[in-house]
Amino acid sequence: MKKPCKRVLMLAATPVRLGALIALGVAHSAFAQSAPASTGLWDRATLFGDMGGVRPWLDNHGVTFGLQETSEYLNNLSGGVHRGGAYDGLTEMSVGVDTQKAFGLPGGIFNVSALQIHGTSITQRNLQAVQAVSGVEAEAGTRLWELWYQQSFASGKADVKIGQQSVDQEFMVSEYAGAFMNATFGWPVLPSMDMPAGGPAYPLSSLGARLRLTPTNAWTVLAGVFDGSPAGSGSGNGDVQRLNAHGTNFNLHDGALFIGEVQYALNAPDSNAPDAKQSGLPGTYKLGFWYNTQHFADQRYDSNGLPLADSASTGVAQSHRGDYGFYAGADQMIWRPSADSPQALGVFARVMGAPGDRNLVDLAVNAGVTLKAPFKGRDNDVAGLAVGYAKIGSHAQGFASDTATFTPGYPARSAETVLEATYQVQIAPWWQVQADFQYVFRPGGGVPDPQNSARRVGDEAVVGVRTVVAF
Template sequence: MFRKIITVPAAVYACFSLSIFQAEAQGSSPDAHAFSFEDRLTRDWGGVRRTLAEHGVQFQLTDQNELWAVPVGGSQPSNNYIGDTTGQLSVDLGRLTHLPLGTIGISGVDIRGHPFSNQPLYVFNQVSGIEADINLRLYEVWYGQTFDHDRLDVRIGKLDLSHDFMGSDGAQQFLNASFSWPMVPDNNLYDQGPASPLSTPAVRVKYKLSKSWTMLAAVADDNPIGAGFLNEADPWNQNQDPSGTRFHFGTGALMFLEAQYHTQLWGKDGTYKLGGYGDTGRFPDQADPTVRHKGNWTFYAVADQVLAHLAGKQTIAGFARATWAPPTNRNQIVNAVDAGLLLNAPFQRENDVLGLGFGYGEASPVLRRSERRAGTLAQHTEYHLELTYQFQATPWLLIQPDLQGMLSPSGGVLDSAGRRVKDEAIFGLHSSMSF
C-alpha cells in the first residue's frame, strides 16, 4: 500500500519566525528600542513597521522557491518547481491595550508548483517540505497567554503541533521533509498529522519546571482536514478543505506529551527530548483496509548536542531522533531514525551551515507479509541521505543548494508501468526571502 504524504518542515517556520516575533508569540514584551528589521528586504517601511511593532503589531511575509532535478532513478528523469508564500500577523494585546492580555496570531500560505515525490519518485518521505496541493489556505489562528511569570505558556486555536513536538533544532536545517516532521506520524496519522501547511483545533500547554526541565502537552482533533483516512481520488485530502477553514471535531483525539531536558555535557549545550502521542481514532489494517483498529500510539526520543568548538565561531553539532510505532497492524511505518552532523559558520561565515544527514523508515511487517501473500513486491526499508549548505547571502535572503539520495524508494515498489522504482539522485536549489 502506497499513499502520498505531505509535510512542510518546521525549518520553514523558523525562517520567518524571527526572534522578535517569537518573543511576542510567547507573550513577552521586548523593549520598544530593540526592534530591528535589517533581516527583512522591506526594512521598517519608513518607520511604519517600527511604530506598529512598538504597539504590539507585527507582520511578516516570506517567499520560498525551489528547483529540483532528478536525473537518475525513480520511474523517469524529471525537473520540478515548487514554492510558497507565507504571511503572518501577530498582535500583542497586552502591549496594544495595556491590559493583562495575551497574543493573537494568524497566518496563511499560498502554495504553487507541482509535487513530485509521489510520482515519479514513489518515496515514503517528501524530498521537500514545501510540496503540497496548490491552494491558498489559512494556516494557523490562535490565542496565547503566559502565566506564573512566563513559566506557563498556554495556546489555543488551529495549531501546527510540529512547531512544539518531535522537533530537532539540528534537523531543521535540512530540506527533506522527514527531518522536520518524522516519517512515522507523517505516514500513520490522518492527513499526515497536524504539520504545515495543515493545522488542527488544539490546546497546547508548555511549563518550564526549572532552568533544565520543560514539559509540553497538547490535546487536538486528530483529523486536520476532516476527511476519511484513505482517499484514492485525492490521497492528500487537502482539496477536501482547500481554504483551510474547516474546524473538524469527530474522528478522534490526538494527545501529545513531551519532556525536554536542557543541559551541558563537557561544557557544551545539549537538548534531549522524550515523548509520545496517542490517537483515539480508528485506523485501517495494513493487510485489509476494510478492517479498522481503535487507537494508535507512538514513542520518540530526540537529541541535539554541540560536539566541538573549533576556530573562531565554528562549531560541530549532532542530532539524532528515533520514532517507534508499536501497533504494526495499523501503521505503515513502524520505526524510523534521522541523524546528522552540522558544521556551523563554515569558512567563518557566522550564519552559514553545512549539513550531512541520514535517515530511514521501515514499513510494517504486517504490510510486508500481506504483499508477499498477494504475490507483489514487499515493502521493507527506505533510506535517505542529504548533503546541504545554507548560504546566508544577505540578512533577508537564504540560498540553499542541496543533494539527496533515496535508496530503495518506499522500501521497494513498482511504478505504474510495473517496473521496480530505482534508487534516486536528486539535486535541489532552495531560496527563502523575508520581506
C-alpha cells in the same frame, strides 16, 4: 529566538513539515536578530526594512507583520517513476499581536498565519518516496494555517495556547535537523505516514489546546489535545488536503489526538542572565508520545482475517481502535573553538516507533551533523550531512509478500533510506540560498513501479536549490 511564538517574532520560522525549512527559518531569524540595525540593503533584517516607519509604528502598538517567500527547484537525475525537475514554492504571511502593548493585557500573544502554496510536488509526481525530498511541497492553494491565542501565567513559567494549531511547530522539533530540505528532518515520516491526513502539521492544523510548563531553565513539559483529523472525513479526490482546501473547516468531529513531550536542556542559559557566557556545550534531549482515538485499518488482513491480497478477501480491512507512537530525540553541540566563536559542530538523532499492524511505517530513525561557519568569513553559512531511515510496517510488508503469491515477481518491501548533503549560504540577513543533494535507496521501501509491477522503483539521485527571502 524566544520560545513563545516563533513566527510572531520573525516570520523566517516557517512550517516544519516543511521539515528543513523550519530550522532553515530559525537560523535565518537568529542571524537577522543579531544583525546591526541599518537601512543598508545588505544589512537590514528584511528586504523591505522598516517600510518607511510602518514596522516600528506597528511594533510600538504590539503588532508584528511577516511575509516570506520560499522557492525551490528539484530534479531527479536517476531512478523514480519519471525523471525531470519540478518547481514548488510557499508564501507565508503572519500577523502577531502582543496583548500587553496593544491592550494592556500582560502575557498574551495572538497569532494568525496564512499560506499560499504553488508549484508541483516532485515526490508525488516522480519519486514515490515516503520521505518527501522537500518539506515545502504540498497541494497548491491558498489557506489559513494557524489561528490561536496564547496566555502565560505563573510568572511566565507556564502558558496555554488555544485555537487552530500546527503541532509540528513545537512537538518533535529538532534544531539541527531543520537545516535539511527533506521533509523527514522536520515533521518526521512516521507521523506523516501514520496519522490521519499526516497529522496537524504543515500545511494543515487542528483545533486544540496546548499547555507548556517550564519549572526550571533546564526542564520543559508540553502536553496537548487536538482534533484527530485535520482534513476531516470524506473523499479528497486523491489528496486529503483537498478535504480542507482553505484551512477553515475548524473540525471537531474525528476523534482526538493526545500528545506529550518532556524536554531537558543541557547547559541551558540562565534566564536571569541571558547574555552570560555558557560554561558547557548546549544540548536538548526529548521524550514524547502520541495517541489517536480513531479507528485504523489493518495493513494486511481483512475483516474475516484473510489476507487482503487474497481473491477471496472481503476487501474490507480489519479495524483497530486507536493508534499510538513513542519518540526520543537529541540535539547536541559537540565542538566549538570558544564560547564566543560563530563556528560550531552539532549532531542530532531521533527515533520513533508505532504498531506494525495498522501503520505503513512502524520505525523511523534520522541522524546527522551540521557545521556552522564552515569557512572563514562565512559566519552564518551551514553545511550538513544527514540520513533518514523509514521501515515499512510488518503488516504492510506482509501484504507485499501476499501479493507476490498471487502476482509472481511482485517486489518485497522492507525500508527506505535517504542520504542528504546540504549547504546554506546566508547572502544577507533577509536572503538565504541552499544547495542540496539527496539519494533515496529503495524508494517507498521497495514500492512497485506503476509501469511494471514486477520491479520496484529505482534508487533516486535528486539535486535541488532553494531560496528564502524575508520581506
